[in-house]
Amino acid sequence: MILLYLFTYFSLFVFIVLVFSKIIKYSSAPVHVRWELYPVAHEKNKYGGSYYEEPKWWKNEIKKSHIAEFWAMFEEIIFLKGVYIHNRKLWYFSFPFHLGLYLIVATFFLIVISVLFDLASLVVLNTDTLFVGILLNNVINIFGYGGLVLTCLGCIGLIFQRATDKKFKFYNSAMDFTNLYFILILGVVVFITLVNSNTGFIESKIFVKNLFTLNFAAINDVSFIIHVILLSLFFLYFPITRMMHLFAKYFTYHKVRWEDEPNVKGGKLEKKIKEALNFGVSWSAPHIQTGKTWAEVATTNPTEEKK
Amino acid sequence: MSDNKMKSVKDFSKIQEQITELDPSEFIKLPPPYDDWVDPPMKELTEDQKNRLEHSLDGFSGIAIPKPETEEEKQELVAKFLSGLKKLLSKEDNWILLQPLLLSMENCVKCQSCSDECPVYIASGKEEIYRPIFRGEILRRIINKYLKPGGKFYHKFSGSDIDLNWETVARLAELSYRCTLCRRCAQACPIGVDNGLISREIRKLMSQELGLAAEELHKSGSMKQLATGSSTGTNPTAMLDIVEFIEEDLKDMTGLDIKMPLDKEDADILLIHNFGEFLSWPENIMAFAIIFEKAGINWTMSSQMGGYDSVNYGLWYDDAQLARVALEHIRIAKELNVNRIVMGECGHAHKALMPVADRILIDENIIPRESAYPILEEIVFSGKIKFDPNKNDFPVTLHDPCNAVRAMGIVKPQRKILRYLCPQFREMVPHGVHNYCCGGGSGFAIMQGKNFPDWRNGLSFRMKFKQILDAFQDKIEPSTYKYVCSPCSNCKGTFRDGLTYYNAFDKAGIIYGGLVELIVNAMVDIEKPFIEWELK
Numbered sequence: 001m002i003l004l005y006l007f008t009y010f011s012l013f014v015f016i017v018l019v020f021s022k023i024i025k026y027s028s029a030p031v032h033v034r035w036e037l038y039p040v041a042h043e044k045n046k047y048g049g050s051y052y053e054e055p056k057w058w059k060n061e062i063k064k065s066h067i068a069e070f071w072a073m074f075e076e077i078i079f080l081k082g083v084y085i086h087n088r089k090l091w092y093f094s095f096p097f098h099l100g101l102y103l104i105v106a107t108f109f110l111i112v113i114s115v116l117f118d119l120a121s122l123v124v125l126n127t128d129t130l131f132v133g134i135l136l137n138n139v140i141n142i143f144g145y146g147g148l149v150l151t152c153l154g155c156i157g158l159i160f161q162r163a164t165d166k167k168f169k170f171y172n173s174a175m176d177f178t179n180l181y182f183i184l185i186l187g188v189v190v191f192i193t194l195v196n197s198n199t200g201f202i203e204s205k206i207f208v209k210n211l212f213t214l215n216f217a218a219i220n221d222v223s224f225i226i227h228v229i230l231l232s233l234f235f236l237y238f239p240i241t242r243m244m245h246l247f248a249k250y251f252t253y254h255k256v257r258w259e260d261e262p263n264v265k266g267g268k269l270e271k272k273i274k275e276a277l278n279f280g281v282s283w284s285a286p287h288i289q290t291g292k293t294w295a296e297v298a299t300t301n302p303t304e305e306k307k
Numbered sequence: 308m309s310d311n312k313m314k315s316v317k318d319f320s321k322i323q324e325q326i327t328e329l330d331p332s333e334f335i336k337l338p339p340p341y342d343d344w345v346d347p348p349m350k351e352l353t354e355d356q357k358n359r360l361e362h363s364l365d366g367f368s369g370i371a372i373p374k375p376e377t378e379e380e381k382q383e384l385v386a387k388f389l390s391g392l393k394k395l396l397s398k399e400d401n402w403i404l405l406q407p408l409l410l411s412m413e414n415c416v417k418c419q420s421c422s423d424e425c426p427v428y429i430a431s432g433k434e435e436i437y438r439p440i441f442r443g444e445i446l447r448r449i450i451n452k453y454l455k456p457g458g459k460f461y462h463k464f465s466g467s468d469i470d471l472n473w474e475t476v477a478r479l480a481e482l483s484y485r486c487t488l489c490r491r492c493a494q495a496c497p498i499g500v501d502n503g504l505i506s507r508e509i510r511k512l513m514s515q516e517l518g519l520a521a522e523e524l525h526k527s528g529s530m531k532q533l534a535t536g537s538s539t540g541t542n543p544t545a546m547l548d549i550v551e552f553i554e555e556d557l558k559d560m561t562g563l564d565i566k567m568p569l570d571k572e573d574a575d576i577l578l579i580h581n582f583g584e585f586l587s588w589p590e591n592i593m594a595f596a597i598i599f600e601k602a603g604i605n606w607t608m609s610s611q612m613g614g615y616d617s618v619n620y621g622l623w624y625d626d627a628q629l630a631r632v633a634l635e636h637i638r639i640a641k642e643l644n645v646n647r648i649v650m651g652e653c654g655h656a657h658k659a660l661m662p663v664a665d666r667i668l669i670d671e672n673i674i675p676r677e678s679a680y681p682i683l684e685e686i687v688f689s690g691k692i693k694f695d696p697n698k699n700d701f702p703v704t705l706h707d708p709c710n711a712v713r714a715m716g717i718v719k720p721q722r723k724i725l726r727y728l729c730p731q732f733r734e735m736v737p738h739g740v741h742n743y744c745c746g747g748g749s750g751f752a753i754m755q756g757k758n759f760p761d762w763r764n765g766l767s768f769r770m771k772f773k774q775i776l777d778a779f780q781d782k783i784e785p786s787t788y789k790y791v792c793s794p795c796s797n798c799k800g801t802f803r804d805g806l807t808y809y810n811a812f813d814k815a816g817i818i819y820g821g822l823v824e825l826i827v828n829a830m831v832d833i834e835k836p837f838i839e840w841e842l843k
């Protein structure tokens with residue numbers, strides 16, 4: 001049994017390391033040229049206007065609406081607004097699928113919270129009579145069961161669409177299906193455990209508590225063991241797939257699409273640009289004149305010898 | 308149906324013959340009076356061109372890639388492609404766009420939300436190779452298979468295989484020139500993946516490593532600009548002659564004796580035009596001069612190398628060339644000691660020097676750069692010039708240049724002017740930041756070699772032409788003259804060729820022109836109509 005616990009620790013550890021390394025990879029990329037795309041959510045003009053619409057814009061204070069940015073992100077993440085507008089057919093399955101996953105993630109965190117409360121003697125796992133405990137249990141049940149149903153239904157729909165729609169079929173790779181089947185099988189197994197002996201996620205809570213307390217107690221329910229193994233495998237698998245778009249989306253929006261910070265003399269950006277201009281260039285087409293820094297390449301006229 | 312021979316993505320590198328044969332009868336249909344329009348057959352390459360040049364993508368040659376003669380040559384080019392690909396993914400060689408590129412390469416979930424937003428893909432009747440994700444998918448598979456550890460082994464089983472051979476490289480190079488870099492697809496992507504950027508980065512790899520680029524952009528474009536002062540080849544002496552010529556024409560047309568201010572030090576504004584305006588649309592230069600003079604603006608233009616042509620084709624294919632040309636513009640502004648640089652009516656010049664070059668400027672090179680559109684708005688509503696909007700009482704619609712609008716958010720000023728000065732102004736659908744590209748974006752407007760103009764006029768311009776016709780449906784008869792306002796030089800180039808291709812003046816009374824021409828046409832002081840109703 002200890003192996004099951006160790007495997008769970010291991011998969012969680014690898015998951016965290018891989019997710020963080022991806023985030024570090026994206027966030028440590030050097031400064032890049034501006035490549036924003038309007039509408040930029042924090043701009044005050046909802047039709048997509050920018051500060052460039054003002055004469056002498058550089059004299060004005062540039063105001064950003066963080067609320068508008070947050071709202072745009074919220075609509076996009078929770079409701080998949082982009083898919084709703086541009087790909088309605090897909091949205092009918094993608095939306096429940098994603099919403100279901102969010103609910104499952106929320107369930108996971110609520111289970112962790114219940115366990116922490118239990119350890120702090122604020123509630124008693126699943127047998128609680130206190131308001132907080134009852135509330136937690138009910139929310140966990142609603143989110144957990146609802147999330148599972150939505151995810152599985154969405155998943156079936158997405159598999160069906162990918163398998164039958166010409167525009168998806170042409171690009172399908174094994175991994176596209178593996179992701180979906182993996183999630184579907186996992187969902188079905190969790191369901192079986194819920195019907196079996198994990199009613200109200202009690203086994204899940206006890207297992208998480210055991211993880212926290214290093215109590216490697218035996219588990220008798222085979223379906224729950226399979227559930228834990230599959231979930232651990234999923235944690236290992238997730239970071240090597242395109243499902244990482246969940247985290248990448250922050251960067252695509254905040255660091256590219258909405259990134260309109262002007263470069264001012266003596267500012268932080270200018271410092272980063274100076275660093276980047278000193279990177280060496282090894283592109284080998286003749287006009288580049290390789291072997292110099294970017295600053296040198298940019299100030300070299302490749303036609304000069306010919307004149 | 309177009310004759311596409313691919314059954315799956317990996318066929319892109321396997322098929323020996325031409326991948327697809329376009330069938331114009333599959334292209335989107337146009338509204339009246341083009342409802343019975345039958346496209347002329349698209350021009351084929353000559354036998355000699357077919358023997359010499361790569362054309363196995365769709366039969367068109369945008370960048371005239373010479374066919375390698377030997378197997379060794381092919382292998383050498385493939386090896387170069389791979390080395391370029393590594394550089395594209397390296398911090399030192401590609402800090403300029405590394406983060407956006409990595410995000411786009413690693414996170415496409417193939418949801419296809421972008422497909423129907425692409426004017427080229429839709430106008431072609433949904434030709435698979437033009438689907439926004441197609442080129443990115445090829446590049447992604449090559450990276451995964453050839454650059455990632457264990458990739459060759461893994462991709463045999465993953466179902467996302469691709470072979471890297473000379474055909475793949477050549478087709479991918481051509482394919483990067485079938486995207487106008489309009490970024491409508493990126494706008495639709497829920498993840499924020501930018502397939503336009505991927506096209507641009509493929510072009511960059513080809514240019515910066517293999518020395519492959521459209522001749523009009525590189526050899527006769529940015530290289531010529533760095534050598535002579537303008538991508539048109541006009542040197543400073545010839546530039547002065549042309550200005551003199553324009554001044555005379557201006558006097559003939561309007562009776563105004565305006566001397567263009569050249570190389571005036573300490574002016575408030577250094578105005579830089581796309582030099583194409585001087586040669587093809589001098590009335591745009593005149594109109595700017597009239598407006599600025601009447602409004603009492605303290606402005607100048609430059610006649611010095613590097614200061615009189617705002618074009619910066621590097622934006623579309625090459626970072627080094629982009630930086631070099633931008634720094635030339637900055638050098639001139641510093642020498643003249645102006646307060647600010649103002650971009651004339653040229654979308655890509657706006658984007659190149661304002662947001663993009665912003666991140667290559669340091670110290671004294673950080674000089675304010677602005678668009679002419681808000682300045683024109685300020686002048687028009689300042690009361691300094693008297694207008695009679697009735698002089699513009701004909702149907703007008705507005706084209707939004709992707710680079711100034713979708714990529715920079717300059718949406719309202721030009722509309723406010725048109726709503727005020729043009730009683731019959733109407734919007735296209737969609738418009739503003741959601742507009743369709745003119746079809747000549749990313750250099751297509753100036754790519755006139757081989758059979759490429761047929762591809763542009765018949766296909767990439769088509770969606771825009773449909774929008775124009777839709778906007779004018781209530782007055783579509785040729786006897787009612789209509790004006791497409793295009794505040795961008797490159798877009799005007801596309802309209803010139805496209806509208807001529809469809810004979811749009813004779814069939815529907817449509818011409819095109821800039822924004823400033825409409826402003827001057829509405830001026831009370833200018834007696835004769837400034838706009839000439841002919842397709843130039």
Ligand code: SF4
Nearest residue numbers: 415416418419421496
């Ligand atoms: S680029 Fe974006 S919209 Fe297009 S398929 Fe990929 S994830 Fe979907």
Ligand code: SF4
Nearest residue numbers: 425486489490492503
């Ligand atoms: S950038 Fe424009 S032309 Fe290119 S793929 Fe995207 S939508 Fe199509």
